[in-house]
Amino acid sequence: MEAEDKSGEQLRGQSSATGMGPSLSQESSAEEGLPPEWNRQRAMTRKVLIAILLFGLLLGSSLLWVYIFRNCGPRSCETPVCLDLLAHYLTSGNTSVAPCNDFFSFACEKTKGTSNSLRALAEENKSRLQRLLEAPGSWHPGFGEEKAFQFYNSCMDTDAIEAAGVGPIREVIEELGGWNISGNWTSLDFNRTLRLLMSQYGYFPFFRAYLQPHPVLPHTPVIQIDQPEFDIPLKQEHEQKIYAQIVREYLSYLNRLGTLLGGDPSKVQQHASLSISITSRLFQFLRPLEHHQTQDKLFHMVTIDQLQEMAPAIDWLSCLQATFTPMSLSPSQPLMVHDLDYLRNMSQLVEELLLSHRDFLQSHMILGLVGTLSPALDSKFQEARRELSQKLRELTERPPMPAHPQWMKCVEETGAFFEPTLAAMFVRDAFGLSTQSAAMKLFTEIKDALIARLKKLPWISEETRKEALKRVTQLQVEMGAPQWAWKSDMARQEYSDIQLGPSFLQSVLSCVRSLWARNIRSFLQPFPHHRWRVPPWEANAYYSIPDHVVVFPAGLLQPPFFHPEYPSAVNFGAAGVIMAHELLHIFYQFLLPGGCPACDTNALKEVLLCLERHYAALPLPSRASFNSSHTLLENAADVGGLAIAFQAYSKRLLQYHGETTLPSQGLSPQQLFFRSYAQVMCRELSTQDPQDTHSPPSLRVHGALSNTPAFARHFHCPRGTLLNPSIRCQLW
Incomplete structure (x- = not known):
């Protein structure tokens, strides 16, 4: 015990000599020996320092987030094409409507009526053709191209048509x-x-x-x-x-x-x-x-x-x-x-x-x-025809046909008879190779998202999954126009069998015979490639079952649905959803009774029934009617197409930085994606054809969005609102 006491004293002495300072117990006892006022001042000082430190941390983090948002968040797209798109969106849609309750009105309703995006795009494409046909010196004398311009001009010469009587x-x-x-x-x-x-x-x-x-x-x-x-x-x-x-x-x-x-x-x-x-x-x-x-x-x-x-x-x-x-x-x-x-x-x-x-x-x-x-013929015959059409539409309770100006009728006639010439002109003016490349890149990303979803579908058997993936990989795609339309000599194609004049009627009849003969010759020639069903300036995509090819005409891949300089949200939400929708047409047979014997038929029937009931429960606009079973396949493609395009867009956001959005809209990129999707579906409710296999336009918007959880999340929709239901149906 004595030895231990001595060694302890020696250690304490060494400690004091080397300057290591007192132990904790000794330090505490020293503080306790200070006057009370000093202790209070010292505690106060410590609190002030801690508060200053916390404030500095908060201020620094705030400045950091501002920097990150300004430099890494979505920037406003201020290019001319984006400002044109912004102007289009500002004139289409009623932002006073709650988006979670009526997104169709939010995106499509105007002060007077409802916007019709597809019809407006089709008219803009025809207007572009009009400008090309009326541009001085834009055609080459001595070629077939000259006949197209001559035919258009004779169609526009209403004085000569009236004089002929x-x-x-x-x-x-x-x-x-x-x-x-x-x-x-x-x-x-x-x-x-x-x-x-x-x-x-x-x-x-x-x-x-x-x-x-x-x-x-x-x-x-x-x-x-x-x-x-x-x-x-x-x-x-x-x-x-x-x-x-x-x-x-x-x-x-x-x-x-x-x-x-x-x-x-x-x-x-x-x-x-x-x-x-x-x-x-x-x-x-x-x-x-x-x-x-x-x-x-x-x-x-x-x-x-x-x-x-x-x-x-x-x-x-x-x-x-x-x-x-x-x-x-x-x-x-x-x-x-x-x-x-x-x-x-x-x-x-x-x-x-x-x-x-x-x-x-x-x-x-x-x-x-x-x-x-x-x-x-002259205006008396045309007026008689127009009045008959209007009266018959009234009797059958169809909306009246809008009156078309003479230039539009002449563009349509010229396009029908001289399609090769106008196709080459339109593609050259409205859809260059760089635009085609951007559209193909978008399609590839959409197709990759479809393949990823096919690998996870619960109702498809492994055998069917392999078949489905094979069909996707073997699919051909034609983007913009047929291959021949990219050749400059097509615009100058000869029409040796067309004789124009002496009257406009004789010109039309000569063109009718020429077009009929060309169609027959095209069927008789070996044709390894797909025959387009629509001219390149049409705004109408389709899938051809016999040729297993999906077609996206240049007329569809135009503003406001697509432009290489648009925010990605717009291109994916508009053109991307259209592409995904057409891709799903490949698998329509799977959804028909007996069309997929190796699938889990009970699970497939359950989700199809869910989808049918879901659409049947959606509110219909006045005077509109539809059969949810009649439109089931197209409804499934709408819902699946939106989900596939959003998945592809979300992947794009992770892989690429620098996403932009439209200025003064207050929409996040994801919200802009859904806004762009709805814009594609904007159409007057009264124009619905009873034989149309698509749902009325408001249901095409609400049906797909209400089955997409991401929409409710990004628009902060309360549970139980129309577009955030308790039950959703996901087929694809």
Whole structure:
């Protein structure tokens, strides 16, 4: 014990000598020995220092966050194209509406009516073509391009069309043998007249005939025979009263046509009445599509010989040979027919009329031809046609058609007859290679997001998943325009078979024959690539099942849906969702009954039923109606397309910095994404076609957004609001 005490004293002495200072217990005891005032001052000083330190930390962190936000957060896009887009958004949408309750109105409602983005874009594309067609010195003399400009100018020369009056159409009637209503009439052979109407005027009074890809061999053409396109909107479901009113209006129109052509009013009345009777009887021969579906036979393959036996009034071989020259047809030529019963009954009616009312049959064909050619005639014929259209739309409770200015009608006509020329001009002016490259990059990111989702779908079996991934990787994409449209010589293509003048009507008829012949030649040539269904300036994407190709025309990839300088949120939310929607068309068969036998059918049925009920529960605008089962496939593509595009956009935000947003909108990039999606769907609610497989526009917005949890999160929607429901359905 003594040794320990001594060693302890030695250690304490060393400690004091080396300056290590007192131990904690000694220090505490020293503080306790200080006066109380010193202790209080010391504690106060310590608190002040701590407060200053905390304030400094808060101030520093705030400045750091401001720096990060200003330098790393979304910047305002101030480029001219962004400012134009901002102006577009400011004139479209009602921001006073709560977005969580009615995002369609928030994005689409204007002071007067509702914005229609697709129609506005289509009109802007036509306006661009107008500027190109009217630009001085923009065409090359001596080439086919010159004919396109000459045709457009002759269409715009309304003074010359008015001066020609009824002379040009009377010449056509005389070429067809005349008629009993006015002038001399030569009783020509019925099939000769029908042959002329079909081959020289592109008019089919009793049936339609056109080339289609073979249903089994898609690159082999086949002639398809269908019912005619009736000039009046008769339908089986029309009530007797409405049906009678439609017939009266059309009878009045035919009387007006006959009178304009110089016919005796009493004779005109008689011939017009029988023409209406012929149309009504032909209409009664039709069978609705559902009738063919119940028989599990949408079309029949027959030879020309077989059809000749079934419908002998028509000389099928001579009429079809004249129409489809240079095809070489024989009696054994296969045809695709949708409604054999209609053709049998039509033939019997023609035979009856040839025996008793041959002159009335001639008048029926000529009145129908004049009606179809009225856009190429003077204003009296055009006005008669316009008034008939308006009255028939009123009777069938369809919205009135907007009046189109002359330049727009002339652009449409020129585009129809000279598509190769206008396609090359449009692509060169509106969709350069850099824009095409940016669009392809966007499509690749959308496709990658789809592939990632396919790998995680719970209702797809491994076998089906492999098949689905294979279909995506083998898919072809055509962006902007067909390959030939990028070649400068296409704008100068020769149209040697087109003879313009002396009247505008004769120019139109020459163009009709040229276009028909070009279509036939295109079907006869080996064509390894996909044939576009729409011209490049159209705002309409589609997926072709036979060619397994998805098409995005240049006319769709324009502001306000796409521009390389836009914030990514806009391009992904608008064009990106459209791309994802079309990609999902590849898998429509999986969603049909029995279309995916290896899938978890119970899980698939459950989510499809959920989706159907979800849309059926959404509030509809007044006077709108739809069948949620009829629109189910398109609803699934809307919901899935939005989810895929948002996933691709979220990945873009993680990989790339420098995202921008629109100024003075107060929208985050994610909010701008959803705003851009809704902008695509903006359309007047009253324009919905009952046969449209898409839901009404407000439901296309609310249905997809309410099934997207990210929307409710980024717009801070309270639980239970329309766009933040308790139950969601996620198929893709």
